[in-house]
Amino acid sequence: MTTVPFLDVAATARWVARRGPEAVIGRLIDALAADFARWPELDKRPRVATHSRDGVIELMPASDDVTYGFKFVNGHPRNPARGFQTVTAFGVLADVHTGYPTFLAEMTLLTALRTAATSGLAARLLARPDSRTLALIGTGSQSEFQALGMRAALGITHLRAWDTDPAARAKLVRHARELGFEVHEATSAADAVTGADVVTTCTADKTNATVLTHEMVTTLAHPGAHVNAIGGDCPGKTELDPRILAGADVFVEYEPQTRIEGELQQMPADFPVTELWEVVAGRKPGRRGVGRTPRGAGTPFERGVGERAALDATTVTVFDSVGFAVEDWAMLRFVLDDVPPELLQHLDLIAEPADPKDLFSLVRDAGAVGGRGHPGPAGAGRQNAVAGERRALDRLMGLSGRGHGTLAGTARRG
Numbered sequence: 001m002t003t004v005p006f007l008d009v010a011a012t013a014r015w016v017a018r019r020g021p022e023a024v025i026g027r028l029i030d031a032l033a034a035d036f037a038r039w040p041e042l043d044k045r046p047r048v049a050t051h052s053r054d055g056v057i058e059l060m061p062a063s064d065d066v067t068y069g070f071k072f073v074n075g076h077p078r079n080p081a082r083g084f085q086t087v088t089a090f091g092v093l094a095d096v097h098t099g100y101p102t103f104l105a106e107m108t109l110l111t112a113l114r115t116a117a118t119s120g121l122a123a124r125l126l127a128r129p130d131s132r133t134l135a136l137i138g139t140g141s142q143s144e145f146q147a148l149g150m151r152a153a154l155g156i157t158h159l160r161a162w163d164t165d166p167a168a169r170a171k172l173v174r175h176a177r178e179l180g181f182e183v184h185e186a187t188s189a190a191d192a193v194t195g196a197d198v199v200t201t202c203t204a205d206k207t208n209a210t211v212l213t214h215e216m217v218t219t220l221a222h223p224g225a226h227v228n229a230i231g232g233d234c235p236g237k238t239e240l241d242p243r244i245l246a247g248a249d250v251f252v253e254y255e256p257q258t259r260i261e262g263e264l265q266q267m268p269a270d271f272p273v274t275e276l277w278e279v280v281a282g283r284k285p286g287r288r289g290v291g292r293t294p295r296g297a298g299t300p301f302e303r304g305v306g307e308r309a310a311l312d313a314t315t316v317t318v319f320d321s322v323g324f325a326v327e328d329w330a331m332l333r334f335v336l337d338d339v340p341p342e343l344l345q346h347l348d349l350i351a352e353p354a355d356p357k358d359l360f361s362l363v364r365d366a367g368a369v370g371g372r373g374h375p376g377p378a379g380a381g382r383q384n385a386v387a388g389e390r391r392a393l394d395r396l397m398g399l400s401g402r403g404h405g406t407l408a409g410t411a412r413r414g
């Protein structure tokens with residue numbers, strides 16, 4: 001029987017706690033850089049979004065010629081008021097050669113990690129390397145991860161945090177101090193942005209909001225600030241004054257998706273942007289100019305940075321992030337490689353009869369001998385049928401007595 005490794009929420013949390021969240025995000029930045037560097041080889045498309053009055057549910061596929069992956073994710077900004085998360089997710093990897101699923105994982109925590117790592121990757125390429133102060137606008141679920149991502153990428157030491165919800169603000173301040181940041185609990189977005197080197201907007205509101213104005217960026221933030229905008233990620237859901245984009249160098253994950261979902265939806269269709277992978281691969285300049293290290297030298301990430309290029313300390317850079325499937329695909333492969341086997345469960349997810357053309361045998365073996373929906377008269381036949389049903393139920397619940405814990409990270413035949 002082929003079983004599929006499964007990482008649940010509690011095991012994901014244990015894995016992150018064991019490795020250390022900042023260390024995970026730091027290593028993930030490098031893993032993302034390696035995947036972004038081979039961007040042209042990857043199968044990519046804008047995500048499939050189903051919108052409703054309260055939010056959106058999205059499917060996000062990506063693949064190379066070995067491993068396919070997709071994420072299911074929702075975005076429901078009014079959920080916290082009802083006691084639910086704004087964003088929840090799960091994801092799947094599959095073997096391209098057989099089409100069989102090879103890994104299933106919760107992705108609510110993994111999304112926060114991969115979003116922080118993507119923000120970190122962009123900041124490494126686009127923020128001033130001497131950046132030490134981060135303004136966080138929106139201190140909900142993503143915020144601690146975002147702070148750690150910026151520390152992993154840039155060595156951020158100071159946070160200036162603002163949220164319209166005082167309880168969310170207090171929560172971030174408490175956690176961030178425990179994590180060793182110097183924290184200023186701001187009294188407004190403008191107060192948060194004052195003196196910041198990097199501004200992360202991670203608010204949730206299903207509207208064209210202006211949580212960051214052009215004046216805040218040009219007069220209150222440190223010159224040459226980097227804006228990491230992650231909360232505007234749906235049609236009709238934006239955070240930035242469009243004049244910020246007009247006056248900045250703007251970078252995106254995947255242009256066809258960001259034109260529909262990102263801050264970019266506020267700009268003319270021909271507004272120029274650079275895809276982040278082009279900077280990672282050294283094809284286009286980030287803040288430091290095009291990489292000048294010889295092609296083939298160093299990691300793709302080092303090639304992208306370009307060690308000898310001049311630093312531009314005054315341009316405002318914007319990473320208009322919406323979240324792209326390649327990041328989730330990279331996250332799933334990374335966690336599957338790294339997670340200790342004992343944290344995985346193994347699911348009986350694939351209906352797999354001994355004879356691949358005899359799928360019906362699974363139903364017959366589970367007791368459907370009568371052929372008309374009921375197994376027949378009480379007595380021995382009935383008892384066999386009940387035992388068969390119990391075995392089938394055990395299989396569904398993963399209780400059929402097979403051993404666990406070997407060959408972690410791959411679907412197993414047993």
Ligand SMILES: NC(=O)c1ccc[n+]([C@@H]2O[C@H](COP(=O)([O-])OP(=O)(O)OC[C@H]3O[C@@H](n4cnc5c(N)ncnc54)[C@H](O)[C@@H]3O)[C@@H](O)[C@H]2O)c1
Pocket residue numbers: 075077080086087111115137138139140141142143162163164165168202203204205209211229230231232233321322323324
């Ligand atoms: N780009 C990506 O890859 C990516 C990934 C994950 C989440 N997101 C988006 O990031 C945003 C934050 O996600 P989350 O899970 O932290 O949501 P959350 O609901 O947990 O937190 C959002 C916070 O924003 C605050 N807020 C709303 N409007 C505000 C305003 N005008 N000024 C200041 N604060 C305001 C809310 O009070 C809340 O505390 C969401 O919009 C989500 O869709 C993007």
